[in-house]
Amino acid sequence: MAARLMQGDEACAEGAIAAGCRFFAGYPITPATDIAEVLARRLPQVGGKFIQMEDEIASMAAIIGASVGGAKAMTATSGPGFSLMQENIGYACMAEIPCVVVNVQRTGPSTGLPTSPSQGDVMQARWGTHGDHPIIVLSPSSVRETFDLTVRAFNMAEKYRTPVILLMDEMIGHMREKVELPPPGTIEVVGRVRTSVPPEWYKAYENTPSDVPPMISFGEGYRYHITGLFHDERGFPTQRLDEIGPWIARVFRKIERNLRDIFIYETDQVEDAEAVIIAYGATARSARHAVKQARERGLKVGFLRLSTIWPFPEEIVEDVAERIHRVIVPEMNLGQLALEVERVVGRRKVIRVGKVNGEMIAPHEILDVIGRG
């Protein structure tokens, strides 16, 4: 495929289509509107469907309904809309409905700075909905990676029957870069686990060996019940401890046993490093530049870029930081993922570089910290 100049939001929309997304519901919000605009035009071209709902609550509900009907489904929003989606994200967790939720982060809280980037929703992406639940959150740091991670987000959602959150930021969403997209046939696309058992044997929430129960769409002759209440293997409400316990254990287990597939990251020059920068999203671009400049000055600095931020890649961080005395975590918030890094490597090793005024973190701001060392 020829190289194109493409915006991050557009790459997300194209990644969704490449992944097989055929339903999108959304509500206009800066800086995520472009994703809806592209999909309003593109989805019907490939036989898919687009709808602009009355708000973000309805958008999240509609993609769950569409997924139950068998479509790969996505919505896209930013901070204020992401807050509104939280209840139904919890529903998708509870009912194990595959779907992708894109949050192009802008500076908050509240209306904040609608056209400025932020990484302030890291904790909301993890814990925004009430109750304990596992969640997968991916965060891209380039336009091309936005395409790739959108595809991966759909694949994980379908494979593990779970909502997946793609945590972009205003800078990645609105930035244009030259990208060369992979030809359609070369992209790995995963569908949901199905079954050929007769309808009377089908259990929508069965404790299968893989921990991911097969999912049949509504209207295919397998009549079953879906609810946001705790439920038994057939999906009917339960208050029995011997049914609630195994469900909780299974939904966590289905993620935890697949971490190798879920963790996406990249390391650079960590072998001889004395300090390492751990970054994600747009900030990773500044971090990479800071590493280069540091190396030019003879400072032994390594780089760990995380594309998967939840579940937090503990083992990877532990491994990289083991022999190192200083870990720098730059992020456009006042220390959210840094809390996780501190938990894993110890507080004394970690230096936070945080910013919440709508400005990007510049390479020199990270470099200054290393220099102070």
Place this chain on the structure above:
Amino acid sequence: MVVKKQERESLVHERYLRHQKKFPHVWCAGCGIGIVMGAIVRAVDAVGLSNDEIAMISGIGCSGRMPVYVDFNTMHTTHGRALAFATGLKMVKPEMKVIVVMGDGDALAIGGNHFIHAARRNIGLTAIIINNNIYGMTGGQYSPTTPSHAYATTAPYGNIEQPLPICQLAEVAGAAFVARSTVYHARELSRFIAQAIQKEGFSVVEAVSYCHTTYGRINKLGSAVEMMRRLKENGIGQRAFERLPEEERADKIVRGVFVDRDVPEYTQLYDQVIAQAQRSVAA
């Protein structure tokens, strides 16, 4: 073979209810919600639909529990959002009959916006709103259809808000079919629901019920039987209502089909969007 009425009734129950697994139900003895459920399955039977082609979607509250008992594709969603979930399902499965069951608080307070916009889009869903004028499951708080001056646990000095006219709202918002009956007039209710299910477009049936456990107790309206008798006495056909002098109209519940119009249905319009988009790519 002629099937006797009683046998036919038992066939309807066996065919459409999860009768061996999920009963007894959670509703209070004397509640009208079960009558609405009966009216729905009889309507489905009358129209001749199979269980597989129906989805029943509900929100939260007493009405929200109905999907557990019916042997369709069933989904019990979040409070107020049933229509939005149903919209997504209907878009990807336009061939399915999607019945959305809601209470008055569910459909008109927390879900009021979704109700207006589902009607405005005229998407092919059947919304059945069971109106008992109160939040029953949480114990009797005033709802958007609680009459002015009536009492509720959260209106201990009387309700100072006005009730929302469900059918008029549905009409101005754009619904293709709007009807109202009561749980006393169960056969008529079932007939209206059958018409609603068959209608292309957004159809609304207001099923006027009562809650003797909360609303009836707080407002001293007597037992379920007495509240049912009041529906019988106050339920009145449209024409008879129009003949009534103004002073006799106050407590009446007007029954009938208020709207039955042909408006292009949303998923059918969207098929045209797809055709148009694909032509533009081919060109």
